[in-house]
Every structure is written in structure tokens, then in C-alpha cells.
Amino acid sequence: MVALLWCASLVLLLAPLLRPVPAHGADIVEVLSTGQSWDLFTNPDGTGLYHEILNAVFALHAIPVRHEYATSDRAEELVRLGQADMMICDDMVSPPLVMARHPMYENAYHVFFSRGRIPDWQGPQSLLDRLVLSQPGYYVQENFPVPVRIKYVANGAQGLGMVLLGRADAYVDDMAFIRKSIAENTIPFDMLDYEIRQVGVRSYHPLFNTSPRGQAIMELYDEGMRTLHQNGGLKAIYEKWGHPYPDFDKY
Incomplete structure (x- = not known):
């Protein structure tokens, strides 16, 4: 009987040590983010929408943020392996990773196409079985309401160029990236022969x-986003970089 009581007492004493103890903000001395380098979002010089949001969010806890540039696939792998704290950003998530509640960006996406290839636009259903070009990993079948044939190209300018050359039906991207691709394009074309429509x-x-x-870092992120949204600090960052302000109240 004494032995049983001793064992029970020992279990009670050790139980707190056997449970995983969550990290707290005070235990985190640095946050390592990872993701691609995108103009106006994650500029190589440390400026851009995403960089400034994270700096402001974690500055609330005096935690510095360091960024490692990597492709989207590699960035997700680094987070899965615990070699980075957060990947920025994606519209979908696959286990074992989890998605934060609050977004860093919210926007419409569009297709650039020739009126000759798609003469009568009837909405996204006009893309049924069409060959749609995307930057690597940016868009997948789930982003379209009808079946499409997605092909990844090196960058937006290449995707736009292939549409201009008649080698694909459409190029899909964020409007800012479509404009950037048009600016970088070297193939002469008349915009009257093409359309850009929301998908x-x-x-x-x-x-x-x-x-x-x-999980602790994600909680700090979501709490920080709520705080900065409420005090107006977040909106100022979006206005500075000319990006649309998400409807944070719905998240």
C-alpha cells in the first residue's frame, strides 16, 4: 500500500515535466521568417509590405525578425523541419503546417488573355480546359471554379510573353504582377487586342x-495584427506601400 502511494505521488510530481510546455513571448529572442523575394512585399533590402508588417508586429514584444529568402516550396520545408518559424505567405495550407488567422494580403487575381483566343468572356467558366500560365506555385486548380490546364513558367513576364506569342490561352496573376509583367515585356502588342479579367x-x-x-509565435502574430489594426498602425503600412487594406474584422 505504501509503495502504491509512493508511486502515485511520484507520478503527480513528474506529470508537469511530462507535458509539453508551450513557449511564451518572453522565451523567444528572434523570429525567423522565410519566403520568396517579391517587389514591394519582401524587397532584398528588408523593406516592403510583409517585412514592415512583421517588424511592427513583433516589435510589440521587442522581438527582432530575420528573413531567409527561399522559394515557396523550400520555405514550407524549412518551417516543417523547424528550421524557420514562419513562411510568408500562402492562400492554402497542408498538414502538418497551420495557417494564421489574419492575412497579410488580400486581393483579387486576374487573367491576361487574347480576345482572339477567348472572344466572348463569360466569367471564369470561359477558362474551361484552357492552358493557363502561372508563376511557380502561385496558382493551383483549386483557385479556379472550372477545370483548367495549369503550366508553371519562370516568371510573370515569360507567362505574358507566351500569351502574346499564342502559345497559351491565359496568364494568371495578381494585378500588380500583371502590370509589372507588361512593363517588363519586350514583345510589341496592342492592348486593344487583349483583356484582363478577374477570376x-x-x-x-x-x-x-x-x-x-x-504555436506561440503564431499567437503573437495574430495578437499583434489585431492590436495594430485597432490602433491604425497596420493601415498606415498598407497605405505606404500602395496595397489594398484587408477586411481584418471578418477574420
Whole structure:
């Protein structure tokens, strides 16, 4: 009987040590984000919408943020392996990663196409079985309400160029990237022969690991986004970079 009581007492004493102890903001001395380098979002010099949002969010806890540039696939792998804290950003998530509640970007996406290839636009259904070009990993079948044939190209300018040369039906992207691709294009064309039409709207969220550290950092991120939204600091960052302000109240 004494032995049983001793064992029970020992279990009670050790129980707190056997449970995973979540990390707290005070335990985190740096946050490592990862993702691609995008103009006006994650500029190589540390400026851009995403960089400034994260700096402001974690500055609320005096935590510096460091960024490692990587492709989207590699960035997700780094977070899965625990070698980075958060991937910025994506509109979809696959286990074991989880998505933060609040987005960093929310915007419509469009297709650029020739009137000759699609003469009578009837909405996204006009893309049924069409060959649609996308920057690597940016868009997948789930972003379209009808089946399409997606092909990844090196960048937006290449996608736009292939449409101009008649090698594809459409090029899909955010309007800012379509404009950038048009500006970088070297193939002469008349815009009257082409159209840009909206396909859908999506929001882009940071992705996190499900480890105690990952969950703690995600909580700090979501709390910080709410705080900055409420005090107006977040809107000022979006206005500075000329990006649309998400409807944070619906998240």
C-alpha cells in the first residue's frame, strides 16, 4: 500500500515535466521568417509590405525578425523541419503546417488573355480546359471554379510573353504582377487586342509549425495584427506601400 502511494505521488510530481510546455513571448529572442523575394512585399533590402508588417508586429514584444529568402516550396520545408518559424505567405495550407488567422494580403487575381483566343468572356467558366500560365506555385486548380490546364513558367513576364506569342490561352496573376509583367515585356502588342479579367479573390496568410514554439509565435502574430489594426498602425503600412487594406474584422 505504501509503495502504491509512493508511486502515485511520484507520478503527480513528474506529470508537469511530462507535458509539453508551450513557449511564451518572453522565451523567444528572434523570429525567423522565410519566403520568396517579391517587389514591394519582401524587397532584398528588408523593406516592403510583409517585412514592415512583421517588424511592427513583433516589435510589440521587442522581438527582432530575420528573413531567409527561399522559394515557396523550400520555405514550407524549412518551417516543417523547424528550421524557420514562419513562411510568408500562402492562400492554402497542408498538414502538418497551420495557417494564421489574419492575412497579410488580400486581393483579387486576374487573367491576361487574347480576345482572339477567348472572344466572348463569360466569367471564369470561359477558362474551361484552357492552358493557363502561372508563376511557380502561385496558382493551383483549386483557385479556379472550372477545370483548367495549369503550366508553371519562370516568371510573370515569360507567362505574358507566351500569351502574346499564342502559345497559351491565359496568364494568371495578381494585378500588380500583371502590370509589372507588361512593363517588363519586350514583345510589341496592342492592348486593344487583349483583356484582363478577374477570376477570384483570395487572402494570403503566414504558415507555421505545430510545435509549441510555432504555436506561440503564431499567437503573437495574430495578437499583434489585431492590436495594430485597432490602433491604425497596420493601415498606415498598407497605405505606404500602395496595397489594398484587408477586411481584418471578418477574420
